Amino acid sequence: MTLTNRITDKRDDLIQLTQDLIRIPTLNPPGENYREICDFLDKRLSKHGFQTQLIRAFGTPGDSEKYPRWNIVARRDGAQTGECVHFNSHTDVVEVGQGWTFDPFGGDISDGKIYGRGACDMKGGLAASIIAAEAFIEEHPNFQGAIEISGTADEESGGYGGVAYLAEQGFFDPNKVQHVIIPEPLQKDRICLGHRGGWWAEIETKGEIAHGSMPFLGDCAVRHMGAVLSEFETKLFPAMAARFTDMPVVPEGARQSTMNINSIHGGQKEQTDDFTGLPAHCVPDSCRIVIDRRYLVEETLDQVRDEVKALLEGLRETRPDFEYELTELNSVIPSMTDKTAPVVETVAKAIEEVMGKPPTYVASPGSYDQKHIDRIGKLKNCIAYGPGLLELAHKPDEYIGIDDMIDSAKVMGAALETLLLSKS
Numbered sequence: 392m393t394l395t396n397r398i399t400d401k402r403d404d405l406i407q408l409t410q411d412l413i414r415i416p417t418l419n420p421p422g423e424n425y426r427e428i429c430d431f432l433d434k435r436l437s438k439h440g441f442q443t444q445l446i447r448a449f450g451t452p453g454d455s456e457k458y459p460r461w462n463i464v465a466r467r468d469g470a471q472t473g474e475c476v477h478f479n480s481h482t483d484v485v486e487v488g489q490g491w492t493f494d495p496f497g498g499d500i501s502d503g504k505i506y507g508r509g510a511c512d513m514k515g516g517l518a519a520s521i522i523a524a525e526a527f528i529e530e531h532p533n534f535q536g537a538i539e540i541s542g543t544a545d546e547e548s549g550g551y552g553g554v555a556y557l558a559e560q561g562f563f564d565p566n567k568v569q570h571v572i573i574p575e576p577l578q579k580d581r582i583c584l585g586h587r588g589g590w591w592a593e594i595e596t597k598g599e600i601a602h603g604s605m606p607f608l609g610d611c612a613v614r615h616m617g618a619v620l621s622e623f624e625t626k627l628f629p630a631m632a633a634r635f636t637d638m639p640v641v642p643e644g645a646r647q648s649t650m651n652i653n654s655i656h657g658g659q660k661e662q663t664d665d666f667t668g669l670p671a672h673c674v675p676d677s678c679r680i681v682i683d684r685r686y687l688v689e690e691t692l693d694q695v696r697d698e699v700k701a702l703l704e705g706l707r708e709t710r711p712d713f714e715y716e717l718t719e720l721n722s723v724i725p726s727m728t729d730k731t732a733p734v735v736e737t738v739a740k741a742i743e744e745v746m747g748k749p750p751t752y753v754a755s756p757g758s759y760d761q762k763h764i765d766r767i768g769k770l771k772n773c774i775a776y777g778p779g780l781l782e783l784a785h786k787p788d789e790y791i792g793i794d795d796m797i798d799s800a801k802v803m804g805a806a807l808e809t810l811l812l813s814k815s
């Protein structure tokens with residue numbers, strides 16, 4: 392038998408596995424049923440000869456007795472020593488939202504697709520990697536090296552209780568793990584080399600409260616923020632728009648530096664919808680915005696931060712009474728694996744074999760767990776490759792195509808054959 396035939400034969404198993412995973416509602420936030428999904432994966436993978444470890448990320452954001460952050464790492468050693476290929480999938484899914492015509496946790500099948508929250512992002516990818524690994528082990532019981540499969544928490548909220556925690560514990564030490572494939576829904580014929588970086592900060596401008604009829608007796612924090620926004624419009628946005636990356640980011644609009652202003656608030660608190668009164672007349676003494684700055688592999692975090700600070704400092708020097716406070720909220724580094732890295736070349740060859748055409752190389756506008764494997768684990772040989780359409784992630788009626796899962800499982804299997812079979 393060949394490995395591809397074996398994977399074709401596992402179609403029903405793959406469907407059942409995907410449905411079972413979707414039916415465990417691992418909503419994040421708050422982070423429900425992580426233990427349940429780890430126990431399920433533990434049972435499944437132990438049966439196939441994997442050694443498993445369940446690891447709780449104690450003390451990470453969101454971890455509590457009610458919502459413990461459980462992760463699983465399963466390892467299957469071959470007959471001989473060699474390299475280790477690690478498949479990492481996050482087990483959490485985002486909220487359901489409105490507009491579903493299917494049961495979001497039903498795993499219903501219609502027209503060759505399995506529907507549910509997390510179907511493409513990324514329980515379908517997790518299921519495909521499990522089927523690929525199990526079929527590979529059956530076909531080549533005497534393989535060299537090791538296969539690891541992890542199911543990790545909290546990717547949708549930054550990955551701190553998942554991959555970041557495991558990386559801190561040494562699970563992605565390049566001495567132990569040589570190749571990492573993250574089966575996020577990037578499409579079965581595309582290799583995702585990495586993602587842009589991000590920097591999040593809150594900027595507050597300060598004023599002085601006074602009666603609204605005599606604004607000259609106070610100092611309007613909202614007008615100061617207007618000056619900040621005008622600096623952004625006239626200087627920062629044009630500067631960012633002129634900066635292009637060599638990263639193959641899709642969609643193409645994200646091949647530039649970008650910034651979103653996530654929120655703005657100034658002056659008195661907004662009242663609830665049922666409040667029928669009128670606002671009081673006050674000069675606002677505070678205005679706050681949150682910015683979401685996505686940056687390129689060609690930029691550094693220091694440059695990104697300094698650019699915004701320089702504009703604010705410029706205002707402090709030129710604008711009377713301008714006072715501000717900048718609070719950094721979070722940051723992630725950009726990550727970009729080289730096209731000639733072994734895992735990239737191996738998966739590219741496998742895609743060509745299975746799909747009959749070379750892959751498209753892409754990078755992601757937002758980040759995923761590769762950042763932790765890169766920065767904390769110091770492991771550069773990492774890609775995202777998996778079935779499904781990124782556009783469906785987080786949407787109503789999210790689905791995964793069964794044929795797409797089969798094809799990408801074949802690609803993963805072919806990659807394992809290249810990396811874990813004796814070259815002699």
Ligand SMILES: [Zn+2]
Binds near residue numbers: 481512513
């Ligand atoms: Zn995902």
